[in-house]
Amino acid sequence: MKLYQKFALTGVLATAAIAGSDAAFAQASTEAPEDVKYILSSLLFLIGGFLVMFMAAGFAMLEAGLVRSKNVSMQCLKNIALYSVAGLMFWVVGYNLMYEGVVADTGWMGTPTPKVIPATDADAGSYAAGSDWFFQMVFCAATASIVSGTIAERIKFWPFIIFTAILTGIIYPIQGSWEWGAGWLNGIGFSDFAGSTLVHSTGGWAALMGAIILGARAGKYGENGRINPIPGSSIPLATLGTFILWFGWFGFNGGSQLAMGTISDASSVSRIFVNTNLAAAAGVVVSIILTQVLYKKMDVTLALNGALAGLVAITAEPLTPSPIMAIMIGGIGGLIVVFAVPMLDKLKIDDVVGAIPVHLLAGIWGTMVVPLTNSDATFYAQAVGVIAVGIFVSVSSAIVWLILKATIGIRVSPEEELEGLDKGEVGVEAYPEFARGGSAI
C-alpha cells in the first residue's frame, strides 16, 4: 500500500546516517535495522500517546467553558475522574479484551484479563508493548470524554463514573476488537484509520443514549417548542480546549500510522498531519460562514465545534485523501454541526457541548466517505461497520443507563440542579468570589 519508490535514494542515505554504517550503502537497502525501527515506532506511540493524553485536558477545558459557572467544578472533577477510570479499566480488562485472543477476521471479542507489560529484555515485537498499551489507552479515555460533555449539568457523579468504567472496560474494547483487534469487521474490509467510528461515534452513541434517558436540563425546553439557550460560562476556556484538542489530534491521527520505521511511514505520518490540519481548518471556516449567513452573526461556539467536526470527519481516513478532499471532508463536517445542533434541540435532545453532532454525526460522515479516497474500502463494509457499532454501543449503553437510572438514579434533584452541581455534589465552587474563598480577608 505504501510504496514510495521515489524515496529510494533518500532512504539509503537516511538509513546509512541512522545506522552509521557504510554497509548500508553497499547493500543499497532502504530498510532501517530492526532495532532502529523498533525505537522509532515506539517513539511514535509515545509521542502520539502523550499528545492524545493532553486531549483529556482539551475536553475538560471545552466542557468547563460551555457549562454554567455553577457546574464548572463538577465538570472538571468528572473529566479528571473519567480519564483515570479509563486508564485503570483499560489495563485491568480493556486492552486484552480488545487485542488479545481475538479470532482473526471473525472474532467478536478478546480475553478480559489484565494487560501484561513484559520485562525490558523480553519486550519483543516491532515496538515496545508499553508504548502500544499507552497509545491505545488514551484513545479509550477520549471515548469516555465525549460522553461527559453531552450529559453535563444534571448527571450525578457516581453513576457517571460507573458508566465510564463499563464503557472503557467493556463496551469500547468489544467493538474495538472487531476492527483494531483484527476481528470480524476487519475481516469484511471495514476501514477506520484512527477511529471516526470506533472512538468518536462510539462516544457519540453512548452520549446520545445518556442524553435521551437522562432528559434535558431544567428550563432548556419551554412550552410551544420554545428553545431556551443556556450560554456557557467561558468562551476563552472553550477556545483553549478546542485548540488543545486540535493539537492532540496530530497524535491521534498521526500516531495511528502505528509505525515509524520506514521512509514511507514517516512520509505518511507527515501527510496525515497536513490532511488533519486542513480538515479542521475547513470545518471552522465553513461553520463561521454558515452562521454568518444563517443568523447574521457568527457563533464562536459553533466555530469551535466546526474545528472538532472537521477533525472527527478526517479521522476515519487521514492518509489517502488529497488536500482538496481533506478540505471537502472537514468542511462538510463543519456544515453538519451548524445544521445538526439546532436539529437536536428540535428533538429536545439536550447536548450541552455539541458532542453528538461533532463526534457521532461527523464520525459517520467521515467513515462513509473513506471509499472515495481509499480503494481498499467499500461502501458496503463501511455501512456495516457504522450500523453494527451503532447498534451494539447504543443498546449496551442504553441498558447500562437504564439499570443505573432504576437503581441508584442518574439525575440530581431539581433543587440541586438549580443550585448548581458544584455546591450539591462537589462542595467546591469553581468561582467562589462571593463565598468564603473569595471574600475572606
Added chain:
Amino acid sequence: MKYIISIIKPHRLEEVRTALSAIGVEGMTVSEVKGHGRQKGHTEIYRGAEYEVSYLPKIKIELALEDKLAAKAVETITESGRTGQIGDGKIFVLNLDSAVRIRTGESGEEAL
C-alpha cells in the same frame, strides 16, 4: 442634603466622573448593575437558538451632596452622560436625612 442615584451607560463613566470632579464632587460610589427601561433589552443567538437578553449592563453612581452642589451635579451628569441614543439612563434625586462619617463620628453636611 440630597442623595443622587444615576444609572448611566458603562462607557460614559469616565466622562461623568471627570466632569463631577471638576465641579467639586469629592466622593462617589459606583456599582455595575443590570436592568432595562422602555426598550426592553435585545436579542442574541447562541448555538442556533434566539434568546432575549432582558437586562443590559449599566453603571449606577450614588452621590450624597449638599443641596447647592446637588443641582449642579444633576446638570453635569445629564450633560456628560448623554450620547443621544436610547438607553442613556436616568437620574433619581432623594432627600437625605442624615449622614455620619464613621471614622470621626461627624454628622450632617460635615460628614459629606
